[in-house]
Amino acid sequence: MTDILVLGGGYTGVAAAIRVAHRTRSTGARVTLVNASPRFTERLRLHQTAAGERLADHALTDVLAGSGVEFAQGRVTAVDPVRRQVSLGDGRTLGYDKLIYALGTVTDATVPGVAEHAHVYDDYAATVRLSEHLDTLTSGTVIVAGGGLTGVESAAELAEARPHLHVVLLTRGRPGSMMSRGARAYLDRALERLGVEVRAGADITKVLPDGVELAGGELIHSDATLWTTGTRGLPLAAESGLTVDERGRIVVDRVLRSVSHPDVYAVGDAAAVTQKFGVMHGTCQGGIPTGLGAADSLAATLLGRTPPPFRFGYVHQPVSLGRRDAVIQFTHPDDSPRRWYLTGRAAIAYKETVSSSPLPQFRLLKRGLVPVWAFGLTAGRS
Numbered sequence: 001m002t003d004i005l006v007l008g009g010g011y012t013g014v015a016a017a018i019r020v021a022h023r024t025r026s027t028g029a030r031v032t033l034v035n036a037s038p039r040f041t042e043r044l045r046l047h048q049t050a051a052g053e054r055l056a057d058h059a060l061t062d063v064l065a066g067s068g069v070e071f072a073q074g075r076v077t078a079v080d081p082v083r084r085q086v087s088l089g090d091g092r093t094l095g096y097d098k099l100i101y102a103l104g105t106v107t108d109a110t111v112p113g114v115a116e117h118a119h120v121y122d123d124y125a126a127t128v129r130l131s132e133h134l135d136t137l138t139s140g141t142v143i144v145a146g147g148g149l150t151g152v153e154s155a156a157e158l159a160e161a162r163p164h165l166h167v168v169l170l171t172r173g174r175p176g177s178m179m180s181r182g183a184r185a186y187l188d189r190a191l192e193r194l195g196v197e198v199r200a201g202a203d204i205t206k207v208l209p210d211g212v213e214l215a216g217g218e219l220i221h222s223d224a225t226l227w228t229t230g231t232r233g234l235p236l237a238a239e240s241g242l243t244v245d246e247r248g249r250i251v252v253d254r255v256l257r258s259v260s261h262p263d264v265y266a267v268g269d270a271a272a273v274t275q276k277f278g279v280m281h282g283t284c285q286g287g288i289p290t291g292l293g294a295a296d297s298l299a300a301t302l303l304g305r306t307p308p309p310f311r312f313g314y315v316h317q318p319v320s321l322g323r324r325d326a327v328i329q330f331t332h333p334d335d336s337p338r339r340w341y342l343t344g345r346a347a348i349a350y351k352e353t354v355s356s357s358p359l360p361q362f363r364l365l366k367r368g369l370v371p372v373w374a375f376g377l378t379a380g381r382s
């Protein structure tokens with residue numbers, strides 16, 4: 001019997017586990033998913049959690065029910081790709097024949113003070129800590145560092161949900177700089193309407209207990225600082241001897257296998273996946289297709305077939321601007337903006353459909369169906 005171990009129970013690990021269990025059923029393979037928490041975290045909604053919204057609680061055992069995937073709770077501390085063993089924090093060791101690595105990323109804390117003083121989105125518990133800290137503030141300033149889409153969504157959400165707090169968005173470039181001129185202008189107006197102070201051109205050199213320091217020495221006071229400027233693969237990937245890129249992500253080949261250890265597949269934010277346009281960046285939009293692609297690739301190998309190369313193209317950048325506004329930028333496959341974008345009510349409905357889609361998609365996958373949108377995103381796969 002082949003033992004397939006999936007590390008990580010986020011969007012991509014769950015998608016990969018359900019898909020590979022379905023595709024390898026005839027071989028009698030055993031599929032086990034390991035995750036640190038028994039809870040499935042809707043990472044797409046962490047900015048809502050930060051703002052104080054209490055979201056539905058999903059147990060991983062419920063999410064996986066009926067898929068044939070076994071769940072093992074545990075924190076992975078090491079992978080030995082030579083002995084094909086995974087160590088867990090409680091001393092347990094799990095063996096495998098094939099591994100799918102889907103442990104996501106952690107905040108890049110290279111700027112001094114981030115690890116000690118900034119709030120981060122590394123997991124659900126850390127996000128709840130931010131929310132609880134904000135609950136204690138009757139007034140004051142919240143700094144959101146980073147003008148990417150996570151920073152923009154967070155600043156807007158916090159400003160709308162906690163209007164008694166002054167939200168400052170600090171960013172090197174312009175917020176939403178990857179969007180078209182029209183979508184960016186819409187986003188700027190929405191942030192202004194919500195009272196978010198945007199400071200572009202800000203280069204943060206240090207995070208302090210009560211603020212941040214900018215290059216040049218200017219100090220900006222804050223009562224809470226949320227850091228969203230970038231992420232890295234977990235150190236354990238490199239420590240395990242797997243080949244990683246400069247951001248600690250596992251480098252994979254055209255069928256999503258580690259270039260150094262072909263029994264290991266890597267997916268989602270944790271993987272450096274090269275396409276014609278370059279290396280994919282971390283999104284759920286691209287991550288779930290990599291999970292499905294790795295599952296199909298692994299299943300094909302077990303069944304003695306040649307796996308097709310993985311191909312992917314982006315379609316959109318969906319951005320919520322609080323609960324009452326949103327902007328959706330449609331994109332070329334390389335993620336560069338098209339001319340079209342949606343705003344207002346249509347955009348809110350679109351964004352909510354995107355955010356709520358993974359759980360129903362998992363149910364389809366259990367029945368062997370690949371969601372229509374995933375076909376679209378992986379268009380070109382043979």
Ligand SMILES: Cc1cc2nc3c(=O)[nH]c(=O)nc-3n(C[C@H](O)[C@H](O)[C@H](O)COP(=O)(O)OP(=O)(O)OC[C@H]3O[C@@H](n4cnc5c(N)ncnc54)[C@H](O)[C@@H]3O)c2cc1C
Nearest residue numbers: 008009010011012036043075076104268269282283284285
């Ligand atoms: C606020 C916010 C909004 C976002 N909005 C969008 C969006 O609109 N569209 C989009 O496409 N993307 C969005 N993203 C990005 C998206 O959430 C990620 O790309 C996606 O979650 C990656 O999925 P993953 O499965 O690779 O990693 P994760 O979802 O991070 O899952 C990793 C899993 O591994 C577990 N884990 C980690 N370390 C260990 C360990 N040592 N042992 C055991 N388990 C471990 C974690 O608990 C987690 O369950 C957003 C992200 C944030 C933070």
